[in-house]
Amino acid sequence: MDIYDHERMRQFFAPKNIAIVGASSRNAWFGNMLNNSERLGSGCCFYPVNPKAEEISGVKAYKSIADLPESVIDFGVVMVKASLAFDAVQQLAKRGIKNLFLISSGYAETGEKGTLQQSELQKYCNENDIKLIGPNCLGFMNVADRYSIFCGGAVEGKFLPGAIGIVGQSGATSEIIATRLLQKMLGISLYITTGNEAVITAEDCIEYLIHDETTRVITGFIEEFRNVTKLKEVTLQAAQKGIPLILIKIGRSDKGSQAARSHTGALSGNDAVLDGFFRQYGIIRVDTIEELIETAGIFTHCSLPAGDGLGIYTLSGGLGGLYADLCSDLGIRLPSFSRQTISRLMAVLPDFAAPDNPLDLTGAGFRSGTEKIFEILGSDENINIIAPLCIPPQGAFDSDLARAINEIFISRMDGIGKTIVPIPFTEMNDHAREYFHKSGVYPIEQPELGFRAIAHLIRYSQFLRKTGNIKEKRENH
């Protein structure tokens, strides 16, 4: 990304004084925008434009774009209906406001006439150096830097700044992604919805996130890549920086592809070709929002493993068997322990016939000798990733016992030189999330999704290694 473009995009995603053309209390958009901005603690100022109102939601309104104060506004939001929007865009541009967000729907997603209107808009923006997001989207929320023109109403939870970028071609779906990330205390850098992408595309947003110096993991909900040449360029840049792209790309099925088409006017393309492309370029494709969240959680918290061997210890033989089956389904290797590891394990876990991987500590072993287990597995050279047992405190188990079990790996994980992915015995809740968050640990919340995420981590490490892009060692958390 050239320096001019990057700086322009940086300004785009940091709007300070924002005109809102068509702001009204008859729909939820402006109210949501104010509300999100306030929840984020942003210093954005809003200048609603509405010929029929003195004020909207307590904010002074202006009769027309011409009435807006001079040289103050650096960003324009247009929420009038599609037939009036182009005129508003032109008026804003003539006043020098060239960073825009067009909310309105009624463009390429509705058929031929809308497609023509969108082309006209696109041409005008390109010829006049206008950066525009939309139409038919919810805007963006720069959580890390605290700027928001986001007009969706469904992001729940505390807006936590962090290292995960979100690019959503579907507004509502990406709101679910943002909500789930926040619920799991996974912080967001910049969350952008792109809709029909008349000007700024998902590829542009991904490129920006790669270079924003905050984002370490990029997630996305994608219906169509409109610029595959650019996508190839940006994935190479991402690989060089070791920033993974974790994407849901719908359209595996005919129906899914059709839904994408009628939704944001996307042509979702030949899926098998795209899947091959993803593999070649190291893009991590996930099938569900839940898998995306677990994968983003593990990628933001774990070091890249030096190899593909996973070692597990748990307190139930039944769970061990369940985990082994899931790992086998996903092609995750559970190496047998070395002879030395086995004899060391037998010394600390009495009554043990033959310790195997996954290791069942048993009800007895689990209460004594466990503090050695983590170090013993850590010194086995066949094991690159350790999935230790962890216990959410305030559950069925005594809290002191739970903390003691967790401390075993929390206190030793930094020095051990392995990738650590804890597996909780009981279900995680908000209290447990906060507790583990403070320790810099992301426990997998559901074994199957967690193992899928581990498989992605292993494959991504292999991809970076193969393409010569692993330069430095990353530590856990």
Place this chain on the structure above:
Amino acid sequence: MDIYDHERMRQFFAPKNIAIVGASSRNAWFGNMLNNSERLGSGCCFYPVNPKAEEISGVKAYKSIADLPESVIDFGVVMVKASLAFDAVQQLAKRGIKNLFLISSGYAETGEKGTLQQSELQKYCNENDIKLIGPNCLGFMNVADRYSIFCGGAVEGKFLPGAIGIVGQSGATSEIIATRLLQKMLGISLYITTGNEAVITAEDCIEYLIHDETTRVITGFIEEFRNVTKLKEVTLQAAQKGIPLILIKIGRSDKGSQAARSHTGALSGNDAVLDGFFRQYGIIRVDTIEELIETAGIFTHCSLPAGDGLGIYTLSGGLGGLYADLCSDLGIRLPSFSRQTISRLMAVLPDFAAPDNPLDLTGAGFRSGTEKIFEILGSDENINIIAPLCIPPQGAFDSDLARAINEIFISRMDGIGKTIVPIPFTEMNDHAREYFHKSGVYPIEQPELGFRAIAHLIRYSQFLRKTGNIKEKRENH
């Protein structure tokens, strides 16, 4: 199951006065047992036997089995170590106490010597008409009838009676199953752990649950079926009663199979053969605890569909595409709507180009016209299952709007003659679970798992129809 055996098992699972040989405050077993019994509100009386204590956890103790009161005790629990347990079993039997639970481990799961001890125990029990559960398990909890000798410490939540039976060969794993069911307000009939199954096997428990008149869905965590002949018999009985068996059977992988072997002494058998057997006998095999829970939830709440066509409506095109892809992966058919359905939909949802399945109500349609959608889909003969949008109240959406959206299907689902499986837009929480529970609805909590459960429901209906076992129409909830 013959009447004598069933009556004997009924008594077995309803213990009233229980001797606990080896009860002690040095381990958690007896304390857990008391605690679980109390939480369940059971009227069970406990008679701890310990030569060195006057009382244990506030309960009067007896020096020896001989000291126990005459003609009172109807059940014996043995928690002394394996080398002493056989003697205790014999002493109890000689006093006429022939319903037993042996907690201790150290039998077939530990190798040759333990296997011999277990055989000896088994032989004695069979020759002396002793029903025994264990060794190496956690006992059982008869939630529906309020009897418990359960000594596990990890079942969380309120013990809710209901229609789901649990058979667990792994104690800890089945505790997770019980906990998750309760968290999702799915009531339990009888929860049995079977461990090494010296006498009472998982097959025996399944047979009992089929005939207990309370259980409508049987779930299980299985490492090995020890009596395949009996399994065949009981699955036929289950099919005749339309009671589905929803089982995790570990051992798909070598490691999983090995884990099962060292855990409860199970030989987990050739998995491919078993998988074929499961399909032939209509046993629903699930891969994870999460899939088991969703499947049990849907089977207890939904009528069996008359065909395999699923119709979905949601408020986001992106989600519609995601759902379509997941359904395609799982072989779930999303039929196109009939011409009449399309024209009726276009009449109530203005600005609609071409309504398709999954149906995107869009942000506008979602607020008006939605009340007709459910009935329109309901009268389309291609659609047998409807997955309506539902909104957990007290989330990001206005609660009144959420309730109105939910009422659309809640108020109409009984008369519509279709299978109803709501899909929530935002994440479920305890409040939402209670709200939907009161309406007799089980929303799927994660789309992928929910669609897997729907696929199981469709295949199970097809199985019952093919084997001539659908006799009556079941209503939703």
